[in-house]
Amino acid sequence: MQPFIDFILELDKLKAVTRKTRPLGLDRYENSAEHSWQIAMLAVSLVDYAAEPVNVDRVVHMLLVHDVGEIDTGDTIVYAEDGWAERKAAERAAVVRIFGLLPEARAAHFIALWHEFEEGTTPEARFANAVDRAMPALQNLANHGQSWRENGITHARVVARIGPSIHAGCPELWAYVKAQLDEAENAGWFGSRR
Amino acid sequence: MQPFIDFILELDKLKAVTRKTRPLGLDRYENSAEHSWQIAMLAVSLVDYAAEPVNVDRVVHMLLVHDVGEIDTGDTIVYAEDGWAERKAAERAAVVRIFGLLPEARAAHFIALWHEFEEGTTPEARFANAVDRAMPALQNLANHGQSWRENGITHARVVARIGPSIHAGCPELWAYVKAQLDEAENAGWFGSRR
Numbered sequence: 001m002q003p004f005i006d007f008i009l010e011l012d013k014l015k016a017v018t019r020k021t022r023p024l025g026l027d028r029y030e031n032s033a034e035h036s037w038q039i040a041m042l043a044v045s046l047v048d049y050a051a052e053p054v055n056v057d058r059v060v061h062m063l064l065v066h067d068v069g070e071i072d073t074g075d076t077i078v079y080a081e082d083g084w085a086e087r088k089a090a091e092r093a094a095v096v097r098i099f100g101l102l103p104e105a106r107a108a109h110f111i112a113l114w115h116e117f118e119e120g121t122t123p124e125a126r127f128a129n130a131v132d133r134a135m136p137a138l139q140n141l142a143n144h145g146q147s148w149r150e151n152g153i154t155h156a157r158v159v160a161r162i163g164p165s166i167h168a169g170c171p172e173l174w175a176y177v178k179a180q181l182d183e184a185e186n187a188g189w190f191g192s193r194r
Numbered sequence: 195m196q197p198f199i200d201f202i203l204e205l206d207k208l209k210a211v212t213r214k215t216r217p218l219g220l221d222r223y224e225n226s227a228e229h230s231w232q233i234a235m236l237a238v239s240l241v242d243y244a245a246e247p248v249n250v251d252r253v254v255h256m257l258l259v260h261d262v263g264e265i266d267t268g269d270t271i272v273y274a275e276d277g278w279a280e281r282k283a284a285e286r287a288a289v290v291r292i293f294g295l296l297p298e299a300r301a302a303h304f305i306a307l308w309h310e311f312e313e314g315t316t317p318e319a320r321f322a323n324a325v326d327r328a329m330p331a332l333q334n335l336a337n338h339g340q341s342w343r344e345n346g347i348t349h350a351r352v353v354a355r356i357g358p359s360i361h362a363g364c365p366e367l368w369a370y371v372k373a374q375l376d377e378a379e380n381a382g383w384f385g386s387r388r
Contacts, residue, residue, distance in 0.1 A: 005370070007239060008235065008329070009336050012219070012333070014228075015232075016217065016219065016220055024207070025206070025207070025210065033228035033231045033232065034227035034228040037258065038209075038227065041205055042202050045296060045300060057251035060251070061238065064231065064234055064235055065235075138202065176199070
C-alpha cells in the first residue's frame with residue numbers, strides 16, 4: 001500500500017502550482033489541481049458537442065493527469081512564445097518520476113494517458129485539449145480579461161493560440177468562444193503586445 | 195452553449211470552499227475542488243484494491259461531483275457530531291440548483307451520481323466513499339495530525355467515523371490507515387475531546 005500513499009501525497013504538490021488565471025471572485029491565482037477538476041467536469045458536461053464520438057471516460061482520465069508534470073516544472077502560460085520543446089521534455093521527465101512512484105502497470109497507464117493528451121492525435125485527446133484551452137478563456141471572459149491584461153496578451157494572439165485546438169475538438173464551443181472574444185476586444189479587455 | 199458556460203463558471207465557486215485540512219507544505223486550507231481531483235486520482239490508483247469489482251469510471255464521475263453542493267452549504271468536517279440530516283437536505287437542494295443550470299438530461303446524470311455517492315449502496319459508491327474518507331486521514335498522518343489537533347478530534351472518534359466506510363470499500367487501505375492511526379495515537383497527534 002505504501003507506494004500508493006507516497007504517490008497520492010506527492011500529488012498534494014500540484015495544489016501549490018499556480019496558474020495565471022484567478023477563480024471568479026477570488027484574489028488568489030488558480031492552481032493546477034483545481035483546474036484539472038474543473039476541466040474534467042467541463043468535458044463530461046460538453047461531451048455531446050465533441051467533434052467526433054469520444055470515450056468520455058478516457059477524456060476525463062487524461063484531464064486528471066495532464067498537468068501532473070507541473071509539480072516539477074511549474075505552469076507556463078499557454079501564450080509563452082518559445083521554449084516549449086525544453087518545457088515539454090522537462091514535463092515528460094517529471095511524469096516518469098511522479099507516476100514512477102506507483103507499481104509499474106499503474107504508472108504505465110498514467111504515463112500513456114499523459115502522452116495521449118500531449119500528442120493530441122486521438123479524438124479523445126483532441127476533445128480534452130479543446131476543453132483545457134477553452135477553460136481559462138471562459139474565466140477571462142467572465143473576469144474582464146484579467147490574465148490577458150496582466151500578461152499583455154492580444155486578441156490576435158489568443159485567437160491564434162487557442163482557436164485551432166478548440167475548433168478541432170469542439171467546434172460549437174469555439175464558435176461561442178470566438179464570438180465572445182470579439183466582443184471582449186471591442187470592450188478593451190485584451191493587453192497590448194509587449 | 196450558454197447553459198454549459200453558466201454551469202462551469204458556477205463551479206469556480208467550489209474553489210472557494212475550504213476544508214479543515216492543509217495541503218502538505220502549504221499554510222492555507224485545502225479547497226473542495228482540488229480535493230475532488232485528488233480523490234479521483236486516488237480511486238484510479240487503488241482500483242485493484244476495491245472490496246468488490248467496480249466500474250472505475252463511475253467511481254471517478256461520482257467523486258468529481260460529490261462535493262458540488264458545498265458551493266451553497268460549505269464544507270463540514272466529517273467529525274461533526276450532529277446536524278447531518280439538515281446539512282444533507284441543504285446539499286440536496288444545492289445540487290438540484292447547480293446541476294439544474296444544465297440541460298435536463300445532463301443535470302439528471304450528475305444528480306443521479308451525487309445520490310449514488312450519498313446512498314453508498316453500490317460497490318462503486320462504497321469504494322468512492324472509502325477513498326473520500328481516507329484522503330484527509332492520509333494528509334493528517336503526513337501532517338502530524340494537523341486538523342485533528344486543530345479541531346480536538348480523538349483517535350477513537352477518527353476510527354469510529356471513518357473506519358467502517360474505508361473498510362467496506364477498500365479493506366487493505368483501512369488496514370494500512372488503522373495501523374498508522376495507532377502509531378499516531380502513540381505519537382500524540384490527536385486532539386482531546388472538547
